[in-house]
Amino acid sequence: MPKREKMLIQGKRERTLKLKKLRVRRGNVFFLALGMFIANIAFGMAFPYLGVYMRYLGASMVMVGLLSVAFNVTSTVFQYPFGWLSDSSGNRKGFIAFGIASIGFFYLIIAFTTLPAQVLLLRTLQGVFGSAMTPAHSALISELSTRAGSIFGLFNSVENAGYMVGNFLGSAIVGYLGMRHLFVLSGGLLFLSVFIVSMIRERPTGRRSPLRMILVQEGREGWRVTAGSSAFRKLLRGNLGFFYLTVLLVMVASGQFYSVSSVYFERTFGGWSVGAIFGVESFAAALTGYYLGRLIDSYGPRRFYIVSIAGYMAAFLLYALVRNVWLVFGVAFLSGLKWVLTINSTSAYIARKVGVSERAQGMGLLNTMMSLGWVIGPLLGGYLSGISFELNFMSTLVPLGLALMLALRLQE
Template identity: 75%
Template sequence: MTKREKAIIQGRRERTLKFKKLQVKRRNVLILAIAMFIANVAFGMAFPYLSVYMRILGASMFMVGLLSVAFNLTSTIFQYPFGWLSDSTGNRKAFIALGTASLGLFYAFMAFAVSPAQVLLLRTLQGVFGSAMMPAHSALISELSTKAGSIFGLFNSVENAGFMAGNFLGSAVVEYLGMKSVFIIAGILLLLSSALVLLIKERPSGRRSLLGMILVREGRESWRATVRGSAFKKLMCGHLGLFYLTVFLVMTASGQFYSVSSVYFKEVFGEWSVGVIFGIESLAAALTGYFIGRLIDRYGAKRFYLLAIAGYGLAFLLYAFAKNVWLVFGVAFLSGVKWVMTINSTSAYVAERVSVKERAQGMGLLNTMMSLGWVVGPLIGGYLAGISFTLDFVSTLIPLSLAFILALRLQE
């Protein structure tokens, strides 16, 4: 065989291999998109009614705030370790499946709760095991395309479409089947999503044994050797550290508002409005997510992150004073746009600045700072809402203003 013939055969093999890789990647995108759509239908059904469910069971407004604190505190603690495990094993789908299945089981158990304390315990356990999902989920999405803004935009559109469908479906289920049925159906859907995720084909890579990583080792020196490879210190330095701080501040404001907003909407506009308002937010995010992602790729994540922070301030201020439900629907649409702008821009900012081998840790730390903000925010929101909902909503401008000022210093 001549050199020319060998070169032709080699070229054909390389083209065939590239085509097969492309097929696998497209298949993975489709499977993950379907699985996350279903998962977010479940989230959209159950999440808006958690606070209302707690009030029905007799919880105070402060305890309603603790519901978010419990989930996000445990999520804050466990997301980064789960992200590190995902990076270390090279496994994404197993952690996504573990997280979604756990969330589903605990939602189903909530339907049988008879006291606020039981719901609080189940929500805490959701935070522990559900935190396995997000770092691996974000890392897997970032690995499906070189255009971070576009791929996150696509998935945020799909996921918000699912959340929107769940919001409207949840309202109907509550109306005709009762609130407990929402949690049972959400649990079933999350278990289905978990099963679909396991169909994803991941590329084999050098993996360390999980047993070797979690085995108890004697002495502080051996423990230090176990975690020496962690990217935590590097990620928290310089502009990335400043970025993570701004995310914490934005999510503190978010936690202040959303931890009590369901109760506010129910009291002011009626129980029917809860799912509808959340559904409109999700509709806006679904319609605009992909296009915002494309714009982020073109103009940069920082600009859209700043715009998103300003959007939070405007939306919460309008929510504080809008008493007409039709006006609130318009505010909800604006609020949905600022949310998808936030998640797209922050995910793209991390993806563009963190290496692939540390991607899940970077995304895990992003989710950790979001969760940490949702630990502090609901504590403030639960207390201030007991005084005045308007006071709580307006006070979110304090952390948002500080975040905006600090974000001006971020790298382009």
């Protein structure tokens, strides 16, 4: 065969292969987005009412705080190992599906509990097994596009839209059917999400050594690098170490507020308001997430992360002061903006600073810091809210102020 014809055939094969990979990638984006949209409907239905359900069963405010502590202690412990396993096996969708299914299974059981201690135990187990989802989910998203801010913004918009739908649905379901039916329906939706996520097509990565991590390098299928030790110490050095510390402080404040906020909203504005206020937050995040992600790609994540911390300070202070429910909806919209800014900017920061071979571990450590903050924060929030909700909300300005000062020292 003439050399020119061989080159033409080779060129056609390469174009066909590129088109096939593009179709697979687009399909993966679609199935992951749809699966996580449905999963977040379930999360948005169930999560805002967990604290209210605990109070319904007779729990104290301290025990309501412990509900978040139990979940996030276990998430803190298990997210990084699950991220390591996801990296070492090259398996993303399996860990995502396992984590979602675990959360759904325990929500189904929560629906039939009669004691606060039972809910606390089941929420703890949700933290253990549900933590398999988060690092693999973040790593898979980062691998679907080279534009980290845009792809995270897209998924945050989709997922927050699902969470918003769940918030409003949850408010209606509680009003008409009660909280037990709410948890049953949430569990069912999560199993539907698992089925959709299972349609994602991942490239096989071969067998991996159980003793050492073997990582596929970006753009080099079949080229492998062996890491003899964890990247944990490397990720906590220097500028990245400061970054993870700021995330921890922000999430301490977040845990102080959100671990008790549903009880505060129910007591101050009525039970209907819980899902509605969370729904407005989710609406703001869904509406702006993609566009904020594109801005982060254009101008860098650091400055938007600093803005998000300032947004936390403003939102929590206003929640402490505002008593009109319609004005609270405005505060909730601001709160949704600061949340999506935080998620987009922190995820994009890690995607820029950490190589692909350690990215799930980097994302896992990011989520671990978030979970750890939600261990410390709810302990403070449960105790201080027993004295005064307003005292608790205003005290969040201390860790947020420190986080802001440290964030100003971060490198772009």
